[in-house]
Amino acid sequence: MKKTIDINLGGLLFHLDEDAYAVLSGYLEALRRHLAATEGREEVLSDIEARIAEIFTERMGGTRQVVSTDDVQAAMNTLGQPKDFAGEEAANDPAGDASAEPKRRRLYRDAEEQQIAGVCAGIANYFDIDVVLVRILFAVLGVFTGFGVVLYFVLWAATPKAVTPAERLAMKGKPATFDNIRQTVEEEFRNVESRINSKENRSRVKRAAGNLGNFITSILSGFARFLGGLFLMLAFFVGSVLLVAVFGTGITIDGARISVTELLGAFLPAGFGQPYFWTATVLVLMGPLVALVLLALRLLFRQFGPVHRGIMGAALMLSVVGIALMAVLGTRMAAEFREEATVIHVETLPEGVTNWTLAMETQPVEGGTTLRLSDDETDESSWILTDADVYFEGVKLDVRPTFRDKPSLEWTAEAQGGSRRAARERAEAVAFTVKADSTGRIRVGDLLRYPRSDRFRSQNVRMVLYLPVGQSVYLDPTTVPYLDDVANTEDIWDGEMGGRTWLMTEQGLAEFK
């Protein structure tokens, strides 16, 4: 079952099926555009419409009801493609007729001046500027943002090449200035006037409403071009920003400048190189970017026809592919956090000490880049990347009672991975320094270290000092950010525990006064 659409052609009613309607209205629209600079365009168009109506009537033969694409095709074959006869008409113009108006200028690719595909030369023709300027602009945009390259290819695909003499004329024709737009508007207005006044067009008075629409469209086209310029600048801006973000050296998160490539290197799963990520990102951006550029070009140049749909479809397909690639990456990423493993290390403590001190010691790191995802000091969100290793602040401290008679010091390295084995290997690779001297001072490194090739998979260290009843520990203020819910009889929170001495009693840690 197909829907039909009723149309009025030369004063007669026709039922067209949807496809036929699409073909016919595309054809008439193309005619309208190609005859833009022809004198008496409206009259020519209504003659042609009347002829199409006649062809339809002949073909229907009073038996069929609905006009099909075949009928439309037959009419088009008889009348010819707009290109054919608009071209003939242009070539037919008497050369000496100075009053003949040149065609309105359109954007074409200039094959005669081309370096690559003639896009720059075409733009230079359109705006009447030196082609060298346009090329420099594209080169600059291409080198610094990459957007110039995208724009070039979109223009290449969307702009027709000026082949016939008529097209070459149109390429260099009457510039689209404000004056010309006004002139078009006035012409339209006169057309509407004459049509309403003339008796012979009795059946066409209704269409005057449509022509009034054209008249308004003409006025709006001025605004459309303005909007087109705006959109194009927006597309340039968005494209440039995105591409700087994507290809550039860094982005800013929470005021801290970090390198995207470093960030990715620290987190991407093995087997998914940066090229994979960049490809996916660029593909995802392709759809929106191309849409924006095409919208801008359409408004700016009023040139592009159905070729749009193909390019837009292709760009959207690429976006979908990009999203799929991203999804694969995301799944793989999530899979690498599936299993968890821990490795416990026991440190030796000196004999005969009963009063301990816990203090942090800054881990010396030579060189490296700092990644900071948050400015909150208590968040574990800061990595230092050196050539071979990553230093991470994921260290936690705790003090607990033991029922043995000697204290002990343990630290547990934890990591995640796609399998138990992978997680365990990562946990084993975590390095952490803690030193206890003979006076009972325990110095804790503030950073853990793991090989850069391991990627960040929740590596962290939890160090616990087990104290027998009767022994005490002084918590240096430097430990405060690292304390992790240390249980005590006073119900004091970690932040208040620093700078005090604590005694292990039967009930738990109590402040020693």
Added chain:
Amino acid sequence: MRKGVLELCVLRVLGRGEAYASDISEALKQADLLVVEGTLYPLLTRMKNAGWLDYRWEESKSGPPRKYYQLTESGRILLDAMNSEWTSFVDAVNSLKNS
């Protein structure tokens, strides 16, 4: 070249009597002077606006009303002028071929 003489051909066809667009295009097609009909409409409109042609509406049984074109007085004068110019042009070209 073929296109350049299209105007003259239209004038000649109409010189035989009034006709509507499809008749004209049919005649030109038979003479192998026209490929697609669409070319004719802009041409007819321009010639009408130049005052060489005039037309009247006639109801049609098979479709919308038709425009029947005929030559105006100035159209006839133009046809005569172009005919003689064409003859001398063709003679001149042919004389080269025969010599």
